[in-house]
Amino acid sequence: MxxxxxxxxxxxxxxxxxxxxxxxxxxxxxxxxxxxxxxxxxxxxxxxxxxxxxxxxxxxxxxxxxxxxxxxxxxxxxxxxxxxxxxxxxxxxPTHMEGLKSVCVVGGGTGNALAYPLACGMKDAGVDTYMVEGFKNKDLVILEDELKEHLGDDHVFVVTDDGSYGEKAFTTVKLENLIKEGYQFDEIVAVGPPIMMKFVCEIAAKYNIPSVASLTAYMIDGTGMCGGCRCKIGGEDKFVCVDGPEFDGSLVDWDDLMKRSNYYKxxxxxxxxxxxxxxxxxxxxx
Amino acid sequence: MINLVHSQNPMPEQAPDVRNKNFLEVCTGYTEEQAINEAMRCLRCRKKPCVSGCPVNIKIPDFIAKVAEGDFEAAYDIISEDSSLPAICGRVCPQENQCQGKCVHEVRGESVAIGRLERFVADWHAANFGDVEVAPVASNGHKVAIIGAGPAGLACAGDLINKGYDVTVFEALHKTGGVLVYGIPQFRLPKEIVAMEVAKLEAKGVKFVTDAVVGRAFTVDELMKEEGFESVFIGTGAGLPSFMNIPGENLIGVCSANEYLTRINLMKAYRPEYDTPIMHGDRIAVVGGGNVAMDAARCAKRMGASEVTIIYRRSMAELPARAEEVHHAMEEGIIFKLLNNPVEIHGDENGNVRSIECVEMELGEPDASGRRRPIEKKGSNFEIPVDMVIMSIGTKLNTLILDTTDQLEANAKGGIGTDDDAATNREGIFAGGDAVTGAATVIKAMGAGKVAAASIDQYLAK
Structure with missing residues (x-):
């Protein structure tokens, strides 16, 4: 090979x-x-x-x-x-898993591809793991079978924006409904477009649940040398490559992150x- | 015969208004006649102060004597006894503060142009004997790992392979050379020269593994316990770029000099066939006064900016960049705004850089570094309209290796702690270069690599 x-x-x-x-x-x-x-x-x-x-x-x-x-x-x-x-x-x-009992991973669009190993990893580490998968429409749905096989059918919720598959809902709405229905999460993980992660983390904050967001940014070396991936976390400059990529969702300056994602647009x-x-x-x- | 002229033979160069539009080498190098003429200026003084000024103690008067005789290959052999990378050092060493700074000629005129002669000799060798096959060195069976293929690592590898060690160099980036390929621009140090030096080491038997981040893919401890390396040299270089922590630094159009230079030098953003994205500014501010700032400013000019301004908070006398770099930058039309310090970067409604606000400075009493401390002149704020800002104010040390190596201790600056012989507190682990000292020069890193090589040899010979 x-x-x-x-x-x-x-x-x-x-x-x-x-x-x-x-x-x-x-x-x-x-x-x-x-x-x-x-x-x-x-x-x-x-x-x-x-x-x-x-x-x-x-x-x-x-x-x-x-x-x-x-x-x-x-x-x-x-x-x-x-x-x-x-x-x-x-x-x-790596994703922090120690001490967690029940987690809801929320994936948006292509972010589900990255949420998939994370959710499986959590489950393998003994965490009771739920997954909300959100897509624009039916044609974009991915990894549903794989996730259900790993987490269990009743732990995976597929939603679409237009209702063409699964439940018609945004991931934020589905997450909030689950919480209201009495699901107990001690952490919520958001993986997807920044705007979705921002709202998911806001829902988490509303119910006093810690949130984690997996950020992507421009970077060259990935070892801290270029500084291209810097973002504001709790008012401080952090590098996604060495300090992240996962950060406390309640501390992320989302507007700054979204602006910087247009750097080479x-x-x-x-x-x-x-x-x-x-x-x-x-x-x-x- | 001695040439009694007080000034150096000038270095042939591309004209400023031609070269600031291309990435070809600025200095084109001495001819044989110029080299011999310059070599004859050496007084062959008995004290040889130049040798003591060289971090790797090249036998400078001896090689210069051979140049004066026209025996350039013999000159190359003398340099090679002490330096493994002469074509590189001849170009990027700050000779004016090292060998040349100690030359007795300095009293009444200009020193012998040692750096230019070193470069001439190395280039002459490459042109005439560059394709002579280098024979692999017989192995003594001892495995040594070198982390980082920059100047410290390459120098260490060069010395160890000559002594017969089985040397493997691990590099995090996709190309070998470290700062020589990602930092120093093509027009100061052609990458072909770095590749040639690396190829020579490879021919001797050094193994290079690119795309290998030590501390993540594997640890120093694993190299020693599982992969059979008896000794490890850590030469991972300086780390994270510093920012000023002023408002507006996260606007679109602000980047570190490390990022800007890496996109251009390592990833060839100046060549259309490469996909590397890069910001094209028209009016660019470069904050800082070191060699890296000069490199960034001169690259910015070549990338098509109409106005490039260096902003530095002290005066010309304190500017840390090499005199030659400052001189070249000025010739190429870089504007120097000295005794000015940025306080804020302003953006437009889309988050793009619009201007940089500075405050004027004056010099007060000397500070801990011995340089006069810059003090703000209250109320002297003014704005320079720019669409891009490149921050070049130094780096912080990267802690990845310290964090992932069992019980490895740091020094007071936060770098890897070593004694004078490059030994860390851990047996068999050595370190040197910017990873120990914080940002310094190529030749100092090479010197540290050579010290470490000698210590590793001593350690393994036990």
């Missing part, structure tokens, strides 16, 4: 792809909540991605991503037997528009 070789690939829906990649150095010590930084090839940028799982015996890690940006489109071009240029990790602090739009329509992104210069 070659370093960073794709060993398995499955399409979850039109955009979402699940890959297993041989990266034994990463897999050996990987824990739920940690991330990697990858490069598709010599010309690619370095992007961080939370691992969707790992197998330290096989030496593989799992990545689930939506092929919607230039780099993720290029990732989707890599087939089984082909290799990534670089995968480095595990980075960031224009260039990303340009890059996306300049993916070749014939090849789907294979480079001209390789």
């Amino acid at each position: 070659k370093r960073f070789e794709v060993t398995w690939k499955r399409r979850l829906n039109d955009n979402m792809v699940w890959m297993k990649i041989y990266a034994p150095l990463v897999a050996k010590h990987a824990k739920p909540g940690q991330f990697i930084i990858l490069r598709t090839d010599e010309y690619g940028e370095r992007i961080p991605l939370t691992m969707a799982g790992h197998n330290s015996e096989d030496g593989t890690i799992d990545l689930i991503y939506a092929a919607v940006g230039r780099t993720t489109m290029l990732m989707d071009q890599i087939e089984v037997g082909e290799c990534f240029a670089d995968i480095v990790g595990p980075l960031g602090k 224009e260039q990303e739009a340009y890059d996306r528009a300049h993916v070749c329509r014939l090849t789907g992104g294979v480079r001209y210069n390789d």
Whole structure:
């Protein structure tokens, strides 16, 4: 097996792809909540991605991503037997699980891919774990069967914004309903778009339940060197890569985080528009 | 024969208004004639003060004598006895504070241009003997791990492989070279030169493992207990970029010099075939006065900014950057706003940088560093319109290795604690470079790597 070789690939829906990649150095010590930084090839940028799982015996890690940006489109071009240029990790602090009894993990959209290993990891650690999976519509639903198998059918709630599948509700509404129905959580974990995480953490605060948010940010090295991922936590500057990626949801300055997520917006739009329509992104210069 | 001219042979350079639009090397290097002429300026004084000024004690008068004779390969061999990276040091060492600062010529004129001669010799060797195959060194069977492929790690690896150790270098980034590839720009140190030095080490038998973050993928203790490494050298460099903690630092358009330089140098944002995103400012402020600030400012100019301003709170006399870098930056049109300190960065309604507000400073009594303390002039605030701000005010130490290595102790500054021989409190573990001292220079890190190599050799020979 070659370093960073794709060993398995499955399409979850039109955009979402699940890959297993041989990266034994990463897999050996990987824990739920940690991330990697990858490069598709010599010309690619370095992007961080939370691992969707790992197998330290096989030496593989799992990545689930939506092929919607230039780099993720290029990732989707890599087939089984082909290799990534670089995968480095595990980075960031693992999810804190000690002492927890009952947790509700709330995933939004592609965030469910990252919430999945986290929820499974919690369950494996003996935590009574519930999962609220939220999607825009039926076509985007992923990992429902996998989650139900791991957590139990009665521990997984799928909701869609338009009601085309599962219950018609936003994740925040579903979470609040569960709390009102008497479910006891001693922590709520939010993984998804910042705006969703912000509202999930507000619901948690409303019921005096501690919340944790898994943040994503621009970063280069993932070891604290560039400072690109800095965010305001409780008024202090923190680096997502070394201090996170998970933070106390009640302390996150969400407006600051959302503003900073637009840092390279224009260039990303340009890059996306300049993916070749014939090849789907294979480079001209390789 | 001695050349009695008081001034150095000038370094051939690209013209300022040409080079500030490209990333090619600024200094093009001496010709053979210029090198010989410069070498003849050396007085071969008996005390050799230059050697004591060199952190790795290169036999400077000896190699210069060979250059004067025109025997450049012999000069290269003399340098190689003490330095494993001459093409790099000839370019980036602050010679004016080291070897050249001690040259007796300094009393009445300019020192011998030792750095330029070192570079000439290294480049001459690469051009004429660069493709001569380097033979692998026979192994003595002792395994040594080096963490960090920057100047300290490369220097340590170079010395240890020559002594026959089985050396593996672990690097967190995807390329080897550390600050030499992510920090120092192409126009000061072409990356091809770093790659060549690394290739030479590889040919001798050094193994490089990129994409390996020690402290996360595996720990120092695991390397020693499970992977059979008898000794470990930690040369992980300086760490987290500092910010000023002033309002507006999280606006879009503010970044650390580390981030800006890494995107450009390591990830080649200046070349269209690379995907690396980068912010393109038109009017850019760079806060800080060190070499890193000069590098960031000169890169910003080359990336197309029309106005680049260095903002530094003390005066020209205290500016920590090398004189040559400041001189080059000025020639290239970088504006210096000295005795000014930023107090706030202002943004527009979309969160983009609009201006930087500064306050004027004056110098008071000397502080603990011996430099005169800058004091704010109350009410002197003014704004400079900019669309980007690059913070280059130093770094804090990264604690990842300290946090993950059993009972490894820190020094008073928060770096890894060592004695004069680079030994930490843990048996078999050595450290050096910025990871110990905080941000310093390439040559000091190399010097520390060499000290550690000698200590490791002594330790394993027991």
